[in-house]
Amino acid sequence: MTSTDVQQIYLDHQATTAVDERVVEAMLPYFNNKFGNAASRNHQFGWDAEKATQSARETMAAGINAKSREIVFTSGATESNNLAILGVAKMYAPKGKHLITCSTEHKAVLDPMAALQNAGYEVTVLNVDTKGNIDLNELRNAIREDTILVSLMMANNEIGTIHPVKAIGDICHENGVLFHTDATQAVGKELINVQEMNIDLLSGSAHKMYGPKGVGFLYVRRRNPRVRIEPVFYGGGHERGMRSGTLNVPGIVGMAKAFEICQTDRDSDHQRITALRDSLQAQLAAELTHLTINGDENNRLACSLNISFAFVEGESMLMGMSGIAVSSGSACTSASLEPSYVLRAMGVGDDLAHSSIRFSLGRFTTQREVDRAAELTISTVKRLRDMSPLYEMALEGIDVASVSWGAH
Amino acid sequence: MAYSDKVIDHYENPRNVGSLDKESSNVGTGVVGAPECGDVMKLQVQIEEGVITDAKFKTFGCGSAIASSSLATEWLKGKTVEEATAIRNVDIVEELALPPVKIHCSVLAEDAIKQAISDYESKQGND
Numbered sequence: 402m403t404s405t406d407v408q409q410i411y412l413d414h415q416a417t418t419a420v421d422e423r424v425v426e427a428m429l430p431y432f433n434n435k436f437g438n439a440a441s442r443n444h445q446f447g448w449d450a451e452k453a454t455q456s457a458r459e460t461m462a463a464g465i466n467a468k469s470r471e472i473v474f475t476s477g478a479t480e481s482n483n484l485a486i487l488g489v490a491k492m493y494a495p496k497g498k499h500l501i502t503c504s505t506e507h508k509a510v511l512d513p514m515a516a517l518q519n520a521g522y523e524v525t526v527l528n529v530d531t532k533g534n535i536d537l538n539e540l541r542n543a544i545r546e547d548t549i550l551v552s553l554m555m556a557n558n559e560i561g562t563i564h565p566v567k568a569i570g571d572i573c574h575e576n577g578v579l580f581h582t583d584a585t586q587a588v589g590k591e592l593i594n595v596q597e598m599n600i601d602l603l604s605g606s607a608h609k610m611y612g613p614k615g616v617g618f619l620y621v622r623r624r625n626p627r628v629r630i631e632p633v634f635y636g637g638g639h640e641r642g643m644r645s646g647t648l649n650v651p652g653i654v655g656m657a658k659a660f661e662i663c664q665t666d667r668d669s670d671h672q673r674i675t676a677l678r679d680s681l682q683a684q685l686a687a688e689l690t691h692l693t694i695n696g697d698e699n700n701r702l703a704c705s706l707n708i709s710f711a712f713v714e715g716e717s718m719l720m721g722m723s724g725i726a727v728s729s730g731s732a733c734t735s736a737s738l739e740p741s742y743v744l745r746a747m748g749v750g751d752d753l754a755h756s757s758i759r760f761s762l763g764r765f766t767t768q769r770e771v772d773r774a775a776e777l778t779i780s781t782v783k784r785l786r787d788m789s790p791l792y793e794m795a796l797e798g799i800d801v802a803s804v805s806w807g808a809h
Numbered sequence: 810m811a812y813s814d815k816v817i818d819h820y821e822n823p824r825n826v827g828s829l830d831k832e833s834s835n836v837g838t839g840v841v842g843a844p845e846c847g848d849v850m851k852l853q854v855q856i857e858e859g860v861i862t863d864a865k866f867k868t869f870g871c872g873s874a875i876a877s878s879s880l881a882t883e884w885l886k887g888k889t890v891e892e893a894t895a896i897r898n899v900d901i902v903e904e905l906a907l908p909p910v911k912i913h914c915s916v917l918a919e920d921a922i923k924q925a926i927s928d929y930e931s932k933q934g935n936d
């Protein structure tokens with residue numbers, strides 16, 4: 402996708418990103434010319450594939466200040482999270498069966514946690530405040546003798562709030578508890594140093610950083626402490642037994658290239674994207690009343706802008722903003738028929754959750770696209786408010802929250 | 810999510826958006842749904858000698874909810890009270906080709922019609 406594509410404006414980079422052309426180039430030879438199996442030890446095809454994955458492993462490791470032997474390639478962050486959580490839970494069960502996470506995690510963390518609960522483990526789910534932040538004291542108090550793992554994400558996928566990962570890592574290490582972080586939304590965007598931050602396990606995914614879908618990684622610390630995990634898949638014993646399965650060589654090469662580009666461009670991308678996001682927010686705020694920014698305005702991903710437009714429903718907004726790809730926390734746009742559990746966990750009322758839109762900007766976003774998105778959002782919200790009974794009530798001075806609504 | 814052409818048409822060109830004087834004795838108002846559920850419909854009818862002479866709506870909700878209420882006002886105009894109460898949500902589902910997950914929008918519209926008419930009738934003192 403190119404920035405001159407005016408027909409469709411893509412502002413959903415927290416869902417996925419386009420593969421960077423440079424990444425496509427890097428991957429291509431590994432589909433045909435260099436198609437070997439990285440586990441084939443006795444011919445050139447295998448050696449070439451092994452060399453490519455080894456170099457990718459070094460790139461991934463260097464980018465987070467780890468060692469290459471601490472990188473396990475996976476099919477994406479869903480798998481990485483499952484492997485980290487289930488793998489630690491099984492391996493450390495003799496030590497304890499208590500884990501800690503928080504209410505705004507991705508389902509790829511919450512659901513394996515729920516599966517563990519069904520299997521007899523205990524899980525403490527920390528609450529978040531109205532901006533999506535956890536309370537570090539609550540974390541400290543939740544840690545017990547039998548706690549084996551704390552899993553808290555680096556940055557949230559819906560609201561962009563960034564957790565204080567270093568402080569969390571310190572608390573975990575002081576207490577001898579392993580710390581896993583789902584860094585899917587942060588890898589390539591935020592500086593990550595697993596040593597400084599005391600991270601023991603870290604999940605990432607290529608498709609959120611201009612790499613291909615279906616490939617990710619899990620960092621597993623080997624020293625101070627040495628983390629051991631029971632595999633989720635059993636088979637050929639690849640990835641030092643932690644993740645069996647023939648390596649996705651083109652995907653892995655692409656992920657490393659993507660990460661490399663992210664690191665080279667990080668500062669300039671960060672600055673430019675922050676400026677565009679702030680411009681979008683300012684344009685909306687200048688023209689529309691009754692806006693709520695969801696998330697932590699002073700501590701969120703540069704790309705992320707989640708706003709509730711009171712008195713209008715998200716899906717009807719998306720319909721009016723056709724040509725702009727964004728997502729909504731409204732139930733009507735999701736399969737679950739429930740409004741966003743992340744917003745709900747932050748204490749955002751269901752009415753405002755239904756009115757929320759997530760804009761997420763990216764490397765190829767232009768000022769023109771932002772201006773167009775702002776313009777279309779403003780006109781759509783104004784039009785829909787003119788036909789909203791809730792807006793009418795608000796203008797009449799009726800507090801919508803105080804009305805007793807029938808059951809529906 | 811794919812919308813039918815009729816839903817899109819009602820969404821883009823909603824019929825009869827607005828409000829009637831809810832204090833007027835020949836206006837009936839129905840407000841159904843709840844903001845937490847993602848839909849609120851306000852539907853009003855003006856009735857003269859047993860015939861609906863005007864209908865207006867305002868809706869907070871998805872495109873299908875807007876279309877359902879817009880269609881309802883279109884159908885109501887010119888109908889007798891008796892004919893109006895005979896409108897069923899399935900008629901709306903069929904006309905707008907609503908998928909199963911959107912059927913509740915049509916149910917809300919039917920409820921809004923009933924509530925508006927019963928509000929009118931209670932004002933007339935003959936409910």
Ligand SMILES: Cc1ncc(COP(=O)(O)O)c(C=O)c1O
Binds near residue numbers: 416477480557585
């Ligand atoms: C925070 C977070 N964790 C996990 C995932 C799942 O990643 P993947 O699509 O690579 O399985 C996502 C992406 O949807 C995410 O945003």
